[in-house]
Amino acid sequence: MNTAKSKQLYKTACGFMPGGVNSPVRACKAVGTVPLFIDHAKGSRIWDEDGNEFIDYVCSWGPNILGHCCEPVINAVKAACDKGLTFGACHKGEITLAELIKKHFPSMEMLRLVNSGTEAVMSAIRAARGYTGRDKIIKFEGCYHGHSDGLLVKAGSGLMTQAIPSGAGVTEGCTKDTLLAKYNDTASVEKLFEEYGNEIAALIVEPCAANMGVVPPEKGFLEFLREITKNHGTVLIFDEVITGFRLSEGGASKYFGVIPDMTTLGKIVGGGMPLACYGGKLEIMQCVAPLGSVYQAGTLSGNPCAVAAGIETIRQIESIPNFYEELNRKSAMIENAIREKGLNVNRCGSLMTVFFNDESVKSYDEARACNTESYGRYYRHMLQSGIYTAPSQFEAMFVSYAHSDEDIAKTIEAIESYR
Numbered sequence: 523m524n525t526a527k528s529k530q531l532y533k534t535a536c537g538f539m540p541g542g543v544n545s546p547v548r549a550c551k552a553v554g555t556v557p558l559f560i561d562h563a564k565g566s567r568i569w570d571e572d573g574n575e576f577i578d579y580v581c582s583w584g585p586n587i588l589g590h591c592c593e594p595v596i597n598a599v600k601a602a603c604d605k606g607l608t609f610g611a612c613h614k615g616e617i618t619l620a621e622l623i624k625k626h627f628p629s630m631e632m633l634r635l636v637n638s639g640t641e642a643v644m645s646a647i648r649a650a651r652g653y654t655g656r657d658k659i660i661k662f663e664g665c666y667h668g669h670s671d672g673l674l675v676k677a678g679s680g681l682m683t684q685a686i687p688s689g690a691g692v693t694e695g696c697t698k699d700t701l702l703a704k705y706n707d708t709a710s711v712e713k714l715f716e717e718y719g720n721e722i723a724a725l726i727v728e729p730c731a732a733n734m735g736v737v738p739p740e741k742g743f744l745e746f747l748r749e750i751t752k753n754h755g756t757v758l759i760f761d762e763v764i765t766g767f768r769l770s771e772g773g774a775s776k777y778f779g780v781i782p783d784m785t786t787l788g789k790i791v792g793g794g795m796p797l798a799c800y801g802g803k804l805e806i807m808q809c810v811a812p813l814g815s816v817y818q819a820g821t822l823s824g825n826p827c828a829v830a831a832g833i834e835t836i837r838q839i840e841s842i843p844n845f846y847e848e849l850n851r852k853s854a855m856i857e858n859a860i861r862e863k864g865l866n867v868n869r870c871g872s873l874m875t876v877f878f879n880d881e882s883v884k885s886y887d888e889a890r891a892c893n894t895e896s897y898g899r900y901y902r903h904m905l906q907s908g909i910y911t912a913p914s915q916f917e918a919m920f921v922s923y924a925h926s927d928e929d930i931a932k933t934i935e936a937i938e939s940y941r
């Protein structure tokens with residue numbers, strides 16, 4: 523495979539951007555390659571600057587559940603662009619999108635549109651603190667909730683890939699109220715509530731962890747979190763930036779049947795544009811300015827072009843019969859091929875990760891114990907076979923509706939030929 527142009531572009535990019543990238547997970551150091559520079563994409567496929575074609579399972583880290591360049595979404599964005607890129611003022615689309623979100627996430631009684639998952643989570647936590655008048659929060663090791671200061675402690679995603687335990691540049695003051703629990707370990711949560719019970723404003727969790735690789739919640743874990751937070755007056759926040767509109771149209775909350783107090787959404791809800799949101803119980807959201815004194819704002823929040831992409835993406839999902847069943851069917855075929863190869867895999871709906879570990883992975887420690895060199899070898903093999911997957915052991919593989927049976931067959935062939 524010729525990647526000369528990507529290599530040259532990468533060299534140039536390194537002179538302008540840290541590590542040549544605008545988000546660390548894109549750097550491919552962990553898998554022993556340089557990043558591919560993407561020229562264009564369509565459906566299930568992406569093409570790099572050297573003209574190489576790949577079946578894409580990164581899907582922009584989740585948003586492209588309909589595949590790339592879904593025509594109705596592109597047309598909706600074009601129409602919105604024609605009317606103006608940004609107003610910094612109210613417009614009808616915001617209401618339409620909010621209605622659609624609330625229809626599928628009824629526990630988001632009121633919500634606010636923002637520009638990124640990081641902002642959504644940061645704002646949800648601020649609202650929870652304002653509402654409860656408490657300072658402390660619980661997060662789980664290996665969960666990633668964006669790059670706001672207080673959450674960069676034993677976080678997943680790029681921090682796990684680069685083995686950064688807690689981000690430099692984050693003051694002790696910012697993280698002193700962040701308590702750490704272990705995913706799928708109820709005792710670790712109980713211990714924190716015994717010690718800090720009435721000081722804990724919020725517990726935030728990825729309801730299906732996908733930033734230490736995919737680690738689904740064990741049976742009863744989310745129900746336990748619901749119960750213990752309720753008993754202590756702590757706000758339960760489901761960070762559904764990845765799982766929202768992915769596991770079901772009502773996200774992980776509907777999929778697992780557990781209702782949080784607050785939810786954060788990103789990725790799919792913006793249809794590939796910079797848009798995210800947070801919301802939840804009315805009495806919590808009423809604390810947000812201008813109704814209340816929890817301040818949160820954004821020049822580009824509710825951007826009309828991003829809102830148009832979000833609306834059309836949700837409408838497309840709604841209009842396709844058996845949408846999630848189809849995603850599940852295709853994902854199960856890939857999962858089976860990985861298992862038949864004797865490799866370890868975790869799957870939840872259309873999210874999955876091949877783990878290079880002999881044991882099944884249920885926790886951050888088990889994920890960390892994986893052989894990342896072997897993952898790198900697997901990644902390079904898949905890439906050479908025309909399959910583009912996450913360049914890190916600690917990320918998810920995303921299956922989209924645009925992946926055809928032929929794509930799946932080609933992917934399975936690539937898995938089967940892995941030695």
Ligand SMILES: Cc1ncc(COP(=O)(O)O)c(C=O)c1O
Pocket residue numbers: 638639640641643666667668669728733761762763764788789798
């Ligand atoms: C679960 C989760 N929460 C929050 C974020 C932060 O979102 P963003 O990258 O849009 O800031 C991400 C991904 O980046 C995520 O996977």
Ligand SMILES: N[C@H](C=O)CCC(=O)O
Pocket residue numbers: 545546547548583666679680733764917
């Ligand atoms: N794991 C991250 C989000 O899901 C990947 C996106 C990024 O940080 O660039």
